[in-house]
Amino acid sequence: MNDFAITVADIEAAASRLKGHIRRTPLLTSPFLDEIAGRKVFVKPECLQHTGSFKARGAWSAVSALAPDLRRKGVIAFSSGNHAQGVAWAAKMHGAPAVIIMPSDAPALKIANTRAYGAEVVLYDRLTEDRDQIGTEMAEARGLTLVKPFDEPMVIAGQGTTGLEIAEQAAEAGIAKADVLVCCGGGGLTSGIALALADKAPGLRARPVEPEGFDDVTRSLAAGSIQRNESMGGSICDAIVTPQPGNLTFPIMSALCGPGLTVTDDEALSGVAEAFLRLKIVAEPGGAVALAAALTRKHEIEGDSVVAVVSGGNVDPAMFAKALQTIGK
Amino acid sequence: MNDFAITVADIEAAASRLKGHIRRTPLLTSPFLDEIAGRKVFVKPECLQHTGSFKARGAWSAVSALAPDLRRKGVIAFSSGNHAQGVAWAAKMHGAPAVIIMPSDAPALKIANTRAYGAEVVLYDRLTEDRDQIGTEMAEARGLTLVKPFDEPMVIAGQGTTGLEIAEQAAEAGIAKADVLVCCGGGGLTSGIALALADKAPGLRARPVEPEGFDDVTRSLAAGSIQRNESMGGSICDAIVTPQPGNLTFPIMSALCGPGLTVTDDEALSGVAEAFLRLKIVAEPGGAVALAAALTRKHEIEGDSVVAVVSGGNVDPAMFAKALQTIGK
Numbered sequence: 001m002n003d004f005a006i007t008v009a010d011i012e013a014a015a016s017r018l019k020g021h022i023r024r025t026p027l028l029t030s031p032f033l034d035e036i037a038g039r040k041v042f043v044k045p046e047c048l049q050h051t052g053s054f055k056a057r058g059a060w061s062a063v064s065a066l067a068p069d070l071r072r073k074g075v076i077a078f079s080s081g082n083h084a085q086g087v088a089w090a091a092k093m094h095g096a097p098a099v100i101i102m103p104s105d106a107p108a109l110k111i112a113n114t115r116a117y118g119a120e121v122v123l124y125d126r127l128t129e130d131r132d133q134i135g136t137e138m139a140e141a142r143g144l145t146l147v148k149p150f151d152e153p154m155v156i157a158g159q160g161t162t163g164l165e166i167a168e169q170a171a172e173a174g175i176a177k178a179d180v181l182v183c184c185g186g187g188g189l190t191s192g193i194a195l196a197l198a199d200k201a202p203g204l205r206a207r208p209v210e211p212e213g214f215d216d217v218t219r220s221l222a223a224g225s226i227q228r229n230e231s232m233g234g235s236i237c238d239a240i241v242t243p244q245p246g247n248l249t250f251p252i253m254s255a256l257c258g259p260g261l262t263v264t265d266d267e268a269l270s271g272v273a274e275a276f277l278r279l280k281i282v283a284e285p286g287g288a289v290a291l292a293a294a295l296t297r298k299h300e301i302e303g304d305s306v307v308a309v310v311s312g313g314n315v316d317p318a319m320f321a322k323a324l325q326t327i328g329k
Numbered sequence: 330m331n332d333f334a335i336t337v338a339d340i341e342a343a344a345s346r347l348k349g350h351i352r353r354t355p356l357l358t359s360p361f362l363d364e365i366a367g368r369k370v371f372v373k374p375e376c377l378q379h380t381g382s383f384k385a386r387g388a389w390s391a392v393s394a395l396a397p398d399l400r401r402k403g404v405i406a407f408s409s410g411n412h413a414q415g416v417a418w419a420a421k422m423h424g425a426p427a428v429i430i431m432p433s434d435a436p437a438l439k440i441a442n443t444r445a446y447g448a449e450v451v452l453y454d455r456l457t458e459d460r461d462q463i464g465t466e467m468a469e470a471r472g473l474t475l476v477k478p479f480d481e482p483m484v485i486a487g488q489g490t491t492g493l494e495i496a497e498q499a500a501e502a503g504i505a506k507a508d509v510l511v512c513c514g515g516g517g518l519t520s521g522i523a524l525a526l527a528d529k530a531p532g533l534r535a536r537p538v539e540p541e542g543f544d545d546v547t548r549s550l551a552a553g554s555i556q557r558n559e560s561m562g563g564s565i566c567d568a569i570v571t572p573q574p575g576n577l578t579f580p581i582m583s584a585l586c587g588p589g590l591t592v593t594d595d596e597a598l599s600g601v602a603e604a605f606l607r608l609k610i611v612a613e614p615g616g617a618v619a620l621a622a623a624l625t626r627k628h629e630i631e632g633d634s635v636v637a638v639v640s641g642g643n644v645d646p647a648m649f650a651k652a653l654q655t656i657g658k
Contacts, residue, residue, distance in 0.1 A: 023355060023357075026352060026355070026377070028352075028377065031445075031446075032442075032445065045609075047609040048355070048357065048608070048609055048610070052609050109606070113361075116360075116361065117360075273646075276611055276646075276649070277438070277646075279377070280374075280376040280377055280381050280610060280611040280612075280642030280643075281377070281609060281610060281611065282605055282609040282610065282611060283609075313609030314609075317602075317605075317606075317653040317654075317656045317657075318653075320605070320653060321650045321653050324646040324647075324649060324650050325646075325650075327646045328646075
């Protein structure tokens with residue numbers, strides 16, 4: 001046994017609550033990606049999930065686990081956009097009110113979608129304001145339950161259902177041993193997948209992938225203690241920029257994950273372009289870093305196969321057009 | 330019984346040959362699409378199929394049905410690109426040589442991919458040359474088996490497996506009655522789906538969707554006899570521009586399909602944009618006409634639900650960027 005915030009039983013319980021509400025995303029392949037990567041590439045396209053990212057899993061898990069009287073009062077979340085949409089969607093589907101606190105520089109599409117899911121959106125300045133403080137104060141004032149984006153057991157359990165599916169799909173595809181590359185912000189998805197794989201597919205090893213300059217998890221894993229990012233702005237990978245790994249997610253990642261990987265913004269954009277060209281899926285830059293690493297970090301990855309999670313696809317058209325311009329260059 | 334080229338038993342036999350080789354694509358939804366369409370919209374994303382279009386189904390069906398000695402000699406196909414890639418891929422997976430005859434104005438991506446799948450590509454002029462004649466002559470000269478793009482029983486049977494999946498997935502989603510809109514060129518996919526639905530989901534009705542000015546199937550269904558397009562060039566929906574419905578596909582569509590629908594090039598581009606924004610999938614213009622019709626032809630469609638097949642996603646980056654520019658306008 002361990003002292004982690006959750007166990008694989010929590011992930012399986014979340015999977016039961018999610019059943020029929022969350023899409024079981026497929027495992028996609030392309031001979032062209034295999035050729036680029038020098039090994040078999042399997043992509044888990046969570047951009048095809050409801051709300052366009054894996055965040056719908058954790059949000060549904062958290063909202064569905066609430067006691068009915070708490071759920072009726074409503075939930076609150078703070079997020080750069082994907083968790084926002086996930087919580088807004090899950091709340092709406094449960095008939096619960098939702099307040100979402102979003103950075104004012106989040107992609108317009110994510111803000112608009114969060115509002116369209118019926119949530120009340122409160123904007124804040126990512127560089128000067130503390131979203132945790134804003135969220136906590138509003139939660140207390142209105143009796144809302146705070147659904148944290150990653151450092152929350154029921155959220156980690158929900159994200160971990162991605163890992164249960166990868167374990168099953170890898171077995172079906174005959175993959176006994178592989179690195180599973182996961183786009184990583186605060187570590188909710190990475191730690192959830194790591195827990196599920198450790199139990200269900202011990203030959204598969206989760207590894208976080210981050211943008212260069214925002215590699216808090218990679219450095220934390222290397223140091224053996226939580227490290228912070230120096231800056232919070234300036235990355236095109238807005239979905240996965242967080243100050244530091246979570247207090248709940250870090251011990252899990254530290255015990256179960258392989259070393260982190262980092263990619264440049266240009267490599268993330270090329271990952272978006274390859275996902276477009278080869279898989280016909282729409283990835284956002286932060287959702288493409290794991291695929292980018294699979295394609296460009298040949299010598300840092302082990303095994304004949306690699307699994308890359310494309311974690312989200314909520315990208316503004318202008319940014320996507322920029323990624324398309326990398327094709328053929 | 331009927332006098333059609335194939336029966337649902339042929340489609341089921343094709344499904345058995347395709348099992349494990351073809352992706353069972355999901356049925357995607359978005360509350361945003363429902364709002365635009367004024368009814369529940371279910372999208373079958375065949376752009377996520379191997380080779381980026383449903384054509385992989387018919388190609389696998391045809392190549393797998395060949396006698397081994399014929400298969401060893403190789404296959405030949407003529408196609409604007411998606412059938413080309415499907416046949417090249419299916420041949421390669423079966424270890425058979427493939428010659429593909431493509432129009433010189435086909436998207437560069439489709440030509441490059443067909444070559445990358447190992448096929449020998451022969452280009453011809455779509456406006457002045459007869460691809461049927463070129464194909465037949467090469468087939469005879471080299472002992473290759475011609476795999477026609479649509480007017481071929483085993484190809485129709487393979488495309489019809491899409492209809493078997495729609496029937497099952499509609500039942501799971503509780504859809505008892507709906508129009509099933511299908512992007513239509515020569516009618517292979519439309520007739521295959523129509524046959525499958527007539528047997529497995531009689532409340533679902535297949536309807537072809539075409540680009541304005543290239544509506545040979547729509548006019549043929551209305552007239553009760555095969556009508557030709559006046560022109561073959563000038564559409565952005567290259568994937569579904571054919572001279573006329575097939576001799577095998579037309580009787581099936583005439584007996585089983587509802588009336589055809591047409592959309593403009595601008596509407597097709599908006600369909601591409603909505604697929605990007607709402608479903609995170611990459612559709613080509615010709616592959617988006619059914620979704621475009623679902624979103625814009627509210628009063629020509631019957632029922633509370635509509636199913637739209639997104640038939641392919643092999644689109645050049647420049648054309649996709651053009652579709653993105655329609656967003657917010």
